[in-house]
Amino acid sequence: MKLGLDAAGALGTPPVDNPKVVGWYAEGPAPGERGTAVVVGHRDTRTGPAIFLNLHVLAPGNTVRIARADGRVAVFTVDRVRTYAKSAFPDKEVYGSTGRPELRLLTCGGAFDRKAGYESNIVVFAHLTGVDREI
Template identity: 50%
Template sequence: MHSSGPAEEEQPRKRVPWGVMALVLLTGLALIRNGSGEFDTGPPQPASAAAADSRTTPQGVFARAPGPLPYSVVDRVRIPSIQVNAPVMPVGLDRDGWVDAPPPQDANLAGWFTGAVSPGEKGTAVLVGHVDNVRGPAVFYGLGALRKGNRVDVLRNDGRTARFEVYGVEVFRKDAFPGDRVYGDRGVPELRVITCGGGFSERDGYAGNVVVFARMVGVR
């Protein structure tokens, strides 16, 4: 992990408005378009009990959440409960206005969407990654198996690790994606981790996106 401080990093001057991103996803365009769907069992799907709390601001375990961190680029994501330990590259929007994704040939690589805040800043940060590729499962294949209380650690370039706790895991159809609910600013540091999920067809690919909702609970 790099040790350079935040003073050495340049924060992007312009970020994509969430309303625009929500519109892109609500059109039903695939966020991650290279899932193969060729494996008999398929990726795990979220259990109904893992659905996010419908309240705007979950309470309880988040009552003593730490204050937000300054901007920093992202180095790595670790999700111990599903054996994820992957480098993270910055991604933006592709030429068609869709959220880009890491190269599909690198199965163990996640992307941080730079049109949002960095993980640990006030607001909602977004990590994306493939569920599979032509060779088999990819970095976020197991995302649907996460449960409330699981941990997501994001290692930042400034030497800090932002620790997030999962409070919901859901799958949403791409033609009815609740952009405001997923991406809206809750006033505290939150994280969304997204991959493809739901049913699969040869013609249309995956029908939905698995979304993990998490909130920062610690900094190391």
Template identity: 50%
Template sequence: MRRIGDTAIAAITVVALGSAVWLLGAGAATHAPPQPTAAEGRPDPGEERLTSPALDPSPPTRIRIPTIKVNAPLMGLALTSAGSLDVPPAAEKNLAGWYEAGTTPGETGTAIVAGHVDNTEGPAVFYNLGALKRGAVIEVDRKDGSTAVFSVDAVEVYAARNFPDEKVYGAAARPELRVITCGGTYSKATGYQGNVVVFAHLTGSR
């Protein structure tokens, strides 16, 4: 369990962000969501140094990731009674959430965004998250009218039993963003076995 601000947050439960029930009928081998390659998990140190000045806090309202055609509203997420991050309603396929007790995207620290990879009907908002490449752009619209622009540093997949809480949720000295969904291997009995995590940092605003 990792503390962000004044609140402790446990690793996201993998089953909460995707069920893959639809894969059983569609054929898991041909319809499984893309997974990141090992190369995308090795950030370029030069790219990481290009950081924009932090923005004042402002709640996010929408996330866009053009290369994977994501354009989704954001809702606030709290913690469950077990200490895990809650998730958006599974029925809302094009809806993501952000951890509203933590850092807002664009201010100094680690902001957390999460969304479903699929639901019982098929692919959801972050189905293609594992296909992102280093350097891809993530845009987050904010309530104050500004847009925080992030650059992807790395895309990794972790088994649930080895989820690195400190690395994903730990405090940052610059404005950073994590985008999380289900991933890893899939079991008919237990669902997805891990999470895809995108690591990004602020490179601009408008």
């Protein structure tokens, strides 16, 4: 689903009542286009595990396939996976363009507090390595 920024300028998230849905920041590049495409999903919800539960286990060299609206599949290779405290989130490093097609996958991570939520964000950094013709 398409995501935008909220009133405070923060990236929105998919609805928590559908834990299998991911969101793409629609004001930025689509996955596979030049620039940094950002995809966000929940780790878990009140009803249980969500789409990005095991995002942290991705490792350099793993591949991520993103189905595009044109029916093609953008194939990305993971460069690194990092966990950042929400209080020290490196916006420019995560959201900034590198001049080539890249992908960032984001979810929550770290310790969980019932009142404050997760203390960190997990970020997967990947770059485009191919485009397949069909899903």
